[in-house]
Amino acid sequence: MTVNWGILSTAGVNERSILGAARASTRGGVLAIASRDRARAEAYARDHGIPRAYGSYDELLADADVDAVYISLPNSLHPEWSIRAIEAGKHVLCEKPFSPRAADVAAAFDAADTQGMLLMEAFMYRHHPQSAKAAELVTSGAIGEPRFVRTMLAFPGVRFFGADNIRFDATLEGGALLDVGSYCVSGVRLMAGEPLRVHGTRVLGASGVDLAFAGTLELDSGLLAQFQCGFASDVRSELEVTGTDGRLVVQQPYRIEEAGVDLWTQDGHRRIACEQADPYLLQFDNFSAAIRGEAPPLLGRADALGQARTLEALVASATSGRTVAVAE
Ligand SMILES: NC(=O)c1ccc[n+]([C@@H]2O[C@H](COP(=O)([O-])OP(=O)(O)OC[C@H]3O[C@@H](n4cnc5c(N)ncnc54)[C@H](OP(=O)(O)O)[C@@H]3O)[C@@H](O)[C@H]2O)c1
Numbered sequence: 001m002t003v004n005w006g007i008l009s010t011a012g013v014n015e016r017s018i019l020g021a022a023r024a025s026t027r028g029g030v031l032a033i034a035s036r037d038r039a040r041a042e043a044y045a046r047d048h049g050i051p052r053a054y055g056s057y058d059e060l061l062a063d064a065d066v067d068a069v070y071i072s073l074p075n076s077l078h079p080e081w082s083i084r085a086i087e088a089g090k091h092v093l094c095e096k097p098f099s100p101r102a103a104d105v106a107a108a109f110d111a112a113d114t115q116g117m118l119l120m121e122a123f124m125y126r127h128h129p130q131s132a133k134a135a136e137l138v139t140s141g142a143i144g145e146p147r148f149v150r151t152m153l154a155f156p157g158v159r160f161f162g163a164d165n166i167r168f169d170a171t172l173e174g175g176a177l178l179d180v181g182s183y184c185v186s187g188v189r190l191m192a193g194e195p196l197r198v199h200g201t202r203v204l205g206a207s208g209v210d211l212a213f214a215g216t217l218e219l220d221s222g223l224l225a226q227f228q229c230g231f232a233s234d235v236r237s238e239l240e241v242t243g244t245d246g247r248l249v250v251q252q253p254y255r256i257e258e259a260g261v262d263l264w265t266q267d268g269h270r271r272i273a274c275e276q277a278d279p280y281l282l283q284f285d286n287f288s289a290a291i292r293g294e295a296p297p298l299l300g301r302a303d304a305l306g307q308a309r310t311l312e313a314l315v316a317s318a319t320s321g322r323t324v325a326v327a328e
Pocket residue numbers: 008009010011012013014017034035036037040072073074075095096097122123124165166172179
């Protein structure tokens with residue numbers, strides 16, 4: 001069985017995330033595209049060789065030949081359309097961040113369980129072998145006991161996307177924390193587990209979204225993590241874990257063009273090469289294989305809940321100015 005995918009929206013991310021992956025994959029292909037605007041859907045289908053075009057998201061969900069839906073809508077629409085797709089009998093790969101509210105995540109995974117559908121939050125970097133390698137180095141004791149995690153993801157948002165982009169729209173849940181900080185939170189959780197308490201500070205822009213966000217996270221066993229993210233600086237991304245016997249650095253932790261992990265220990269510096277791979281293809285193949293019953297999805301309810309609980313606590317902290325416990 002080849003998985004037939006439908007895409008909700010003509011989003012900019014589609015080309016990189018799903019269209020390229022589907023072209024390279026033997027497990028699935030894109031059957032349909034939906035847009036709020038029929039003419040836009042039809043032009044998009046023509047340009048990208050997609051057989052079916054729909055002028056509303058509901059029409060695509062009513063197509064019985066569509067097995068799985070990729071949701072690349074603005075953040076505020078992720079939970080609603082994931083649940084609508086699940087209730088229409090579709091498996092769902094939803095772009096990050098699924099939601100900054102744990103209750104949304106629980107409701108969507110409950111719906112998926114009830115309907116017998118799969119749901120995964122699309123953190124493509126988690127599918128890259130570099131991520132598993134870095135986590136394995138930490139858990140295998142390559143740097144001793146981990147003590148600090150530090151990570152950053154930032155880029156000039158207006159220069160890259162323009163000021164009227166969804167990232168600057170508060171009503172669509174734009175903002176640096178949800179857009180890029182969600183990667184930092186995911187990276188910290190991959191390296192160190194679930195945060196217990198968080199403190200967040202942000203810089204708000206004129207449109208009401210956070211243009212910069214810094215977070216401190218207290219983890220189990222005395223581990224501390226800090227991250228910075230934003231839309232108002234030059235491009236910067238890094239992940240570092242410092243332990244009792246050394247440290248490791250991932251220079252491209254989230255958008256990975258040259259994979260590798262740098263390790264410093266008492267024996268000096270070592271660059272650990274990782275297999276080069278397209279994380280979007282790995283994500284697409286993992287989810288398509290899961291639908292075909294060949295493998296479990298890499299990310300499920302527990303990961304999405306951990307993300308949402310931490311993001312929710314960070315938003316509450318930045319709003320109140322207090323340190324906030326992460327709900328269990
Ligand atoms: N994993 C990654 O590498 C990655 C990279 C970039 C973005 N993302 C995620 O992907 C999602 C989309 O990001 P993007 O930059 O691709 O967005 P985008 O280009 O702005 O596209 C969003 C699409 O949503 C649809 N839409 C529905 N309601 C809308 C509204 N009220 N305002 C604007 N658009 C609306 C539009 O499509 P129609 O008009 O056709 O319906 C629009 O093209 C976000 O959740 C983002 O976090 C992930």
